[in-house]
Every structure is written in C-alpha cells, then in structure tokens.
Amino acid sequence: MRDHDILIAGAGPAGGALALALRGSGLRVAILDARPRSTAAEDPRPLALSNASRLILERLDLWRALTPNTPIDRIHVSQRGGFGRVELSAAAAQLPALGYVVDYTRLAGLVSASLQGGWCEYLPATTVSRVSFEDDAAAVELKTGEDMRLMRIGLLVIADGGMQEDVNDDVRIIDYRQTALTARVTTTEVHAHVAYERFTPEGPLALLPSGDGLALVWSTTPERAERLCAAPAAQFLGELQQAFGNRLGRFTAVERRGMFPLALRVARETASSRTVRVGNAAQALHPVAGQGLNLGLRDAWELSEELRRAPRAVIGAPELLARYSARRRFDRTGGIWFTHGLARIFSGDYAPLKLTRGLGLAALAALPPAQDFLVRRMSFGARG
Numbered sequence: 484m485r486d487h488d489i490l491i492a493g494a495g496p497a498g499g500a501l502a503l504a505l506r507g508s509g510l511r512v513a514i515l516d517a518r519p520r521s522t523a524a525e526d527p528r529p530l531a532l533s534n535a536s537r538l539i540l541e542r543l544d545l546w547r548a549l550t551p552n553t554p555i556d557r558i559h560v561s562q563r564g565g566f567g568r569v570e571l572s573a574a575a576a577q578l579p580a581l582g583y584v585v586d587y588t589r590l591a592g593l594v595s596a597s598l599q600g601g602w603c604e605y606l607p608a609t610t611v612s613r614v615s616f617e618d619d620a621a622a623v624e625l626k627t628g629e630d631m632r633l634m635r636i637g638l639l640v641i642a643d644g645g646m647q648e649d650v651n652d653d654v655r656i657i658d659y660r661q662t663a664l665t666a667r668v669t670t671t672e673v674h675a676h677v678a679y680e681r682f683t684p685e686g687p688l689a690l691l692p693s694g695d696g697l698a699l700v701w702s703t704t705p706e707r708a709e710r711l712c713a714a715p716a717a718q719f720l721g722e723l724q725q726a727f728g729n730r731l732g733r734f735t736a737v738e739r740r741g742m743f744p745l746a747l748r749v750a751r752e753t754a755s756s757r758t759v760r761v762g763n764a765a766q767a768l769h770p771v772a773g774q775g776l777n778l779g780l781r782d783a784w785e786l787s788e789e790l791r792r793a794p795r796a797v798i799g800a801p802e803l804l805a806r807y808s809a810r811r812r813f814d815r816t817g818g819i820w821f822t823h824g825l826a827r828i829f830s831g832d833y834a835p836l837k838l839t840r841g842l843g844l845a846a847l848a849a850l851p852p853a854q855d856f857l858v859r860r861m862s863f864g865a866r867g
C-alpha cells in the first residue's frame with residue numbers, strides 16, 4: 484500500500500508548480516522542502532518570465548497575485564567595444580510583452596503559501612535521507628529535525644534546484660568561471676520597459692526593467708563580483724557605468740546586492756527507477772537570456788499532464804517516465820544548447836570572436852524572420 488502517489492522533494496518554483504498543477508487530479512501528493520515553513524526564500528535574483536510561463540502560472544492561479552510585475556516591451560542587445568546591435572520588440576512579434584520581470588522571493592513566497600491549506604501533504608524543514616526501490620513503489624526515508632519517517636510512494640520527483648551531491652558521471656558540469664552579481668539599481672533616465680543585454684569580455688550584463696528601477700544581472704569574473712559586492716556604492720556605480728555606458732543616463736543608487744557562481748549542470752538522464760528530475764535539478768543554466776525557470780516550469784507542466792492522464796498503478800512505471808523524458812527532450816536540449824552557446828560566444832575578448840559576434844548581431848538586425856524565430860524561442864521554448 485502506498486502512502487502517496489507522488490512525493491516532490493523541493494518546494495521551489497518548479498516543484499511547487501508541479502504540485503499545484505496536480506491539485507484536483509485525485510492523485511495523492513506530498514511535497515517537502517529543506518526550508519522551515521516560517522522562512523521565506525530571501526533570494527535577490529530577478530526572474531524574467533516568458534509568455535509560456537505566464538500561461539502556466541495563470542492556469543495555476545498564481546499570475547494574478549504576481550501582478551503588478553514589469554512587462555518587457557523591447558530588448559536591446561549590444562556588445563561593449565564592438566559593432567553590431569539589435570532591438571527585439573513585442574509589437575513586431577505581435578506579443579503582449581517579450582517577458583515579465585518578477586522577484587524570485589515573491590514568486591517562491593506565493594508558491595509556498597499556495598501549498599498550505601491541506602490539499603496536499605506539505606512537509607517543511609524535511610529532507611530525503613534514503614531511497615530504496617520495491618516492485619511497485621519507492622520507500623523513502625524522510626528526516627524532519629530528529630524525527631525519521633518512512634513513506635511509500637509511486638514516484639519521487641527531485642526538484643531541489645541542484646545536483647550538489649551528484650558529483651559523478653550522472654551529471655555533466657561546465658564551470659563558466661563567472662559569477663552573476665545581482666542588484667537593484669536606479670538611473671536618471673526611465674527604463675521605458677526596455678531590457679538591455681550587453682555582452683562584455685568578462686560575460687553578459689543584463690539590466691531588466693523592474694518597477695521604477697532596474698534589476699541587474701552582471702556576469703563577471705568571480706574576483707570582480709566579490710570585490711564589487713562589498714565595494715562602496717559610488718565605486719560599484721562607477722564601474723557599472725563604465726561597463727554599461729550612458730544609454731540610461733547616470734546610475735544613481737544600488738541596493739540588494741547578491742552573488743551566484745555560474746556553472747552548467749546537466750543530468751544525463753532526467754528519469755530512472757521511480758525517480759524524475761525537474762527544473763534546476765534536471766538542468767541548471769547560465770542566466771543569459773533568462774531560460775532556467777522558464778524551462779523548469781515547462782518541465783513541471785508537462786510532467787503534470789503525463790501524471791494526470793496515467794492510471795494510478797502506472798505512476799512511476801518505466802513507460803510513463805520514458806514517455807515524459809522523450810516528450811521533454813527537444814525543448815530541454817534546445818534550451819541547454821541555446822543558453823550555453825550564448826554564454827560561450829558572447830564572452831571573451833578574442834578579436835575574431837568579437838568580429839563574429841558583431842556580424843551575428845548585424846545579421847540578426849537585418850533579418851526580421853530571424854528575430855521572430857528568436858523571440859518565439861525565448862517566449863515558448865524549442866517547440867514555440
């Protein structure tokens with residue numbers, strides 16, 4: 484006898500979205516998180532959500548509570564010290580917006596609030612300490628403080644945001660030797676709902692419109708990120724001005740600085756014996772082009788569709804996991820290589836690379852169908 488059909492380990496945006504997508508399905512769902520119930524995920528990263536993510540969050544009844552957010556009407560792409568620039572626009576692509584900027588902390592708070600109320604078993608401050616497999620179930624040992632509990636389930640979904648413990652052949656890791664420095668900044672010019680992606684030799688620098696100010700995601704060397712994170716505001720703003728230029732006037736204030744070391748981590752298999760990975764637990768990407776959570780929400784949504792239509796006895800069975808993995812392969816592989824390619828091509832000061840980048844941007848600027856393809860890819864994924 485199983486205690487639950489599905490146990491989701493990790494109640495972040497991807498795991499939480501999966502649980503919410505299963506609400507009302509009749510499946511017995513439990514979800515746990517290492518974080519205690521009272522602790523909000525204080526995380527300074529901004530998130531640019533795509534149109535597909537908006538549709539998913541609308542269906543999960545989370546979108547209204549995420550309003551107001553900041554729509555992106557245009558994206559301006561350029562490289563520092565090189566020619567070539569391109570501007571993508573929502574109007575040209577006939578979309579309501581190219582994306583929407585929200586705070587990670589706000590989204591994570593809404594997700595964990597929605598998990599309460601008794602429609603699923605929500606276990607804060609809990610981790611999985613051991614898993615063993617039986618013919619028709621997985622037996623999972625859970626640890627909450629000093630308490631241990633055994634739970635028998637049909638499927639374990641790993642949504643813990645990482646593969647820290649899996650430093651083995653099952654995970655492919657490429658260290659970008661970059662750290663993303665995040666902050667909120669203000670400028671003398673208004674952002675007018677334009678997002679800026681500026682490629683610098685040390686890594687891409689993004690400024691996203693966010694309320695009255697801008698959210699910065701500046702990928703640079705770990706040493707510089709560490710120094711700037713602790714630097715006096717005037718020095719921080721001076722170096723940011725130099726890296727970004729004057730397109731938004733003068734930078735006037737900075738707050739909420741944070742740092743995220745960057746690596747590509749890809750699980751070779753997303754599913755195996757009664758276990759499946761979603762979100763960053765399946766693939767953690769460079770933040771260039773803001774694809775990570777957008778891909779993770781599509782993982783969660785498509786897994787929920789497979790689970791909803793499966794007979795209860797098949798939950799966790801190899802045929803269901805194989806179907807899910809096959810269904811996600813194209814979008815997932817496309818997202819990984821699109822992001823990795825951008826991170827690689829648009830970093831470095833090597834002259835031929837700079838020329839290639841300039842030619843690429845100039846070609847994109849001259850080819851509206853290519854812009855349309857890029858916008859649809861970023862908005863809806865590889866199947867967009």
Ligand SMILES: Cc1cc2nc3c(=O)[nH]c(=O)nc-3n(C[C@H](O)[C@H](O)[C@H](O)COP(=O)(O)OP(=O)(O)OC[C@H]3O[C@@H](n4cnc5c(N)ncnc54)[C@H](O)[C@@H]3O)c2cc1C
Nearest residue numbers: 493495496497517530531643644762763770773775776777
């Ligand atoms: C600087 C930066 C900017 C980004 N910008 C964007 C963007 O613009 N657009 C976009 O789509 N993506 C962006 N991303 C990527 C995005 O943040 C991730 O893809 C997303 O947070 C993944 O969600 P998740 O739920 O899979 O993992 P997480 O957000 O990491 O959540 C994991 C959850 O699991 C819990 N947990 C951790 N370990 C355990 C454990 N052992 N047991 C139980 N629970 C555990 C955590 O407490 C947490 O609640 C950005 C990332 C960075 C670093």
